[in-house]
Amino acid sequence: MADTAETQKIETPKMEVSDEVAISIQKMNKWYGAFHVLRDIDLTVYRGERIVICGPSGSGKSTLIRCINALEEHQKGSITVDGTLLSSDLKNIDKIRSEVGMCFQHFNLFPHLTILENCTLAPIWVRKTPRKEAEATAMHFLEKVKIPDQAHKYPGMLSGGQQQRVAIARSLCMRPRIMLFDEPTSALDPEMIKEVLDTMIELAEEGMTMLCVTHEMGFARQVANRVIFMDQGQIVEQNEPEEFFKNPQSPRTQLFLSQILGH
C-alpha cells in the first residue's frame, strides 16, 4: 500500500490529548449467533485522541466501531460514549448517534438528495436547526473539504473521492465530538485516496477525536497517537505508532506488518 499521506510535507503540530474520557469500552463481547466476533474488548479513548485500528480481514474492526454508535448491538460488557451509557434505550442511542459521526467505506450518500441536502438533512430534522443556518454550516464544511462548487449536484455525478469528502462534511455538519471511519479510502482509486486523507489529516489537526479503521500506514504514522492491532476479535497489541511499527511485540502483529509493509 502506498504511503500516500507520508509523501506530504506538512509539519503536524503537537496535538493536544486531554485526560477527559471520550469513549470507554469495558469487557465488551459480541456474538453473531454462535460466532464470537468480539472478545473482551477494553478500550479507553481520550478526547482529542486519534486512534488507528488495523488487522487482518474478518478480525472484527468494522464490528467494533459499529458497536460504538449502536449500528450493531453488543451482548456483554459496557460502552460509554461521552458519558452516556449505550443501552437498548432508544433515547440514549439517538443521543450518541447525533454526537458521533461516521464515515463508511462506500460513502452511503443519499442519492436522491443534492450534496447540500445531504449535508443539511440531519441538522434540520435531528437538531432542528433553521434551514438557512443549516445551509450556511453545510457550505462552510463543504468549503473545508474543498467542494463548495458541487453543492447543487447529486452524489451520482461526483467522483469517489469527492463523494467520500461529502460524506465527511455531512457528518461534520452535525458537529460531532467523535468521528468514526471505517476504511474510508479502500473503495477509492490511488489518486483519490490522497484527497480524502488530506481532509482527515486536517480534521485531526483541529483536535477531533478520531477512530479510524484503515490500512493506510502512512496516515497512521503521521496522525495517530495510538495504533491498535486486532485479530480474531481481540485487541492483540496497541502502542504509539513509532514503537508499533518499529518494535511490534506479538508474532501476529509482526506477520501482519511484514505482509502489509513488505511490498
Add this chain to the structure above:
Amino acid sequence: MSDTHAQSVAFVRDTAIPAAPAPANETGPVKWLRENLFATWANALLTIAALFVIYLILSATLPWILGGVWTTSSLSECREVLAGETGACFSVLSERWNQLLFGFKYPSELYWRPTLALVMLFVAAAPVLFFDLPRKLLIFTALYPFIAFWLIWGGSILVPIVALLGVVGGYLVYSRFVTQSFATGFFGGIVAALIVWYIGGFITEALAPANPMLAAVPSRDLGGFMLNLMLGVTCVSLSIPLGIALALGRQSSMPLIKGICVIFIEFIRGVPLITLLFVASVMLAYFFPPEANVDLFLRVVIMITMFSSAYIAEVIRGGLAALPKGQYEAADSLGLEYAQAMRLIILPQALKISIPGIVNIAVGLFKDTTLVSVISMFDLVGMIRGPILASTEWNGVYWELLGFAALLFFVVCYGISQYSQWLERRLATDHR
C-alpha cells in the same frame, strides 16, 4: 497511437483540423429510413409486410368509422340509413351519452355536480402529481374529498363538515402525542376522530334540514363511467398509503405487526377480486352492526382498496429490498429516528424504484372497477350490458359500445402510464 511504422514514432500536431458537417447521406430522414426500415433484405421485407398489415386493418375499420351514423334513434333506423353500406351505428353513443357517463338513475338536472367534482379533481390532484407547484395548493387537495363527497351525494352539508372535523381532531391529537410515542399518537388520533364522528352523528341527525342545499342522491343511483372514475380515484389514493404501511409493517421487527401484515397480504393475494366483491355485496353487512347499514359503494371501496393495497405492498417491499443496507445505516448513524429515516431517506428511494409496479397495479385496479357490474352496480360496462343492450332500440350494437368503453379506459390508462414515465425521468438523479 500505434507504432507499426517506424517513421511515426514521434508526432506533434501543430494545426487544428476544422470541424466539418457529416456527409449528407449519413444524416436526416434518408439515413433514418435506411438504418431502421431497410437495413437488410429481411428488414425490408418485414417493413413491407408490416405496411401491408396496417393497410388491411385500416381498410377494414376506416370506412366503418367514417361511414358511421350519429343521429338515428334506434339500430333499425341505423340500418335503414346505411342501406347496406358499411358504417357504424354511433347513434347509440349520442343518444345514451349521459347514461354512459352518469348511469341511468342519477338525476339529469344534477349532472353539473359530478362534472364540477371532476374538474376540481384535476386541481386537487395537480400539486400531488406535479410537486413543483406551490405547496399551498395542498390545502385544497386535503379539502377536496369532503367537497367532492358533498357535490356527488348531496344532502346535509353537516355530514362532510363533521367528517372533516373528525379528521382534524384526530390529527391534532396525533400531533400532540406523537412526540411521546408513535403508537400513542396514532391510536389517540383514531379514538379522537371516532369520538368526533360519533357525537357529530347525533348532531347531524338532529339538525338535518328538510331541504338541503344540494338534493341528496343515494349511492345506488350512481353509475356509468363516473362510477368507474370514482372507484378508481378513491381506491388508488387509499391503497397507496395503506400499501406503504403494509410494506413497512411486513419489515417490522415487532412480531405482532409483522404477523398481521403478512397474513393480510398473503390472504388477500390468494383470493380472486371477484369473490371479495361478492362478499362486499352480500356478506360484509354481517360484520357491521345491523343498524349501520353500510353503503354498498363504501363496501366495494373497502374491498378493492384491500385487494390492491396488498399488491402495492409487495411492489414496495421489492423497492425496499433493493435499497443497499448502507442507506439505513447512514440514516441511523446521523441520528434520524425511524419515522424520519423512512420518510426522508428510505421511502423516497424505494417508491421511486417501485413506480412502474405501482402504476401497473393502479392501471389494473382502474380497469378492474368494471367488475362491479357483476354485483349489479351499473358502471360503464354494467350500463352497456344492462339497460342499453337490453333495450329494444339498441339490442345488438356491441362493437360501437364496447369500443367506446375500451377507448375511454385506454385514454385514462395511457395518461397514467405517460405520467409515470415523466415522473421517472423527473426523479432520475443517479446520472451514471
